[in-house]
Amino acid sequence: MIISTCNEYSKLKSVIVGSVDNMSWPTDDIEFDRSIGRSTYQTTLIRGAIPDLVKKEATEDLERVVDILQNRKIEVHRPVTSKPHWAYSARDIILTIGDMAIQCPTPFDSRANESEMYPFLTDCRLIKSPRPRNVDDPCFDAANVLKLDDKLLYSLSHSANEAGADWLQQTVGNAYEVIKWKVVDHDITHIDSTLLTLNENTVIVNASRVKEQDLPNFMQDYKKIWIDDVASRGFHHFPYASKWIGMNILSLDPETILVDDIQVALKEKLQENNFNVITTPMRQSRTLGGGFHCVTNDLERE
Secondary structure (H helix, E strand, O other): OOOEEOEOOOOEEEEEEOOOOOEEEOOOOHHHHHHHHOOOOOOOOOOEEOOHHHHHHHHHHHHHHHHHHHHOOOEEEOOOOOOOEOOOOOOOOEEEEEOEEEEOOOOOHHHOOHHHHOHHHHHOEEEEOOOOOOOOOOOOOHHHEEEEOOEEEEEOEOOEOHHHHHHHHHHHHHHOEEEEEOOOOOOOOOOOOOEEEEEOOEEEEEOOOOOHHHOOHHHOOOEEEEEOOOOOOOOOOOOOOOHHHHHOOEEEEOOEEEEEOOOHHHHHHHHHOOOEEEEEOOOOHHHHOOOOOOOEEEEEEO
16 A cells, blocks of 8 residues: 655545445544534434435445546545444544554544554554543644645644644654644634645635634745635534535645535636536535545545
8 A cells, every 4th residue: 555645736646535334423432522512503413323314325425426536547445334433534533644644643532543444554654643541642633634745734623732733743753844723713623624725835715714814824925715605515403514514625636626516606716716626416514524625535646
């Protein structure tokens, strides 16, 4: 298994796509309970196996993603889901950077050993972080980190602390600079519905959460595509993600982007900026908490 990736936009050659087979929301995960408790929605999540309709639609949509990728000669790997899990969002826990796959010190105990679902990773340089046992221990999810070639932008939040950034810097060494970043007025869980890179000097930014002066200093000269709003996907019973999962897109190469088909205005804005846009539905992205960036995890980019 080759792992070679240091950004979010170079030509994609090999990738993991998540699964909803045997997907089940955890019933004994303290951090998961906290994450549900932060929601202001009037109902709460029903724990256990996801409903059949959700599973059916999510499976169909993931298979469409797989077809799109394979038709572009991108190698696709899937998790082995022989027991209950919630690894629909394959990017959340495993950080692929350089030639490494780092199983991150996630605060979610139910996802602590997720690398076991990817037996093909045993052939690569797999690093398993120590588990956080108290608030001072390193703690973060892979989806708190945005890869920008020689920089790793690390989003501080309730799922990622400063000790985690320090541990990550020690782990990657001087090949990458870990840059701590805090979205000032929003305690976001993960970074990829707030800020994503589209090529080496272009970012897509959630204008409802981030102002120009909030961006890290090295991004001040970047081209910014500000997203003022997105279409709101429906969901089943309870939304695990906000409507902003609609800007959770996947770059297949520096010119080509995969976008949810209901995001017409987003598609048009990207096309105005000379990107090629491929659309396909993600009907349960809000229910399950993952768009195209979330449900994939790049293993190799050129």
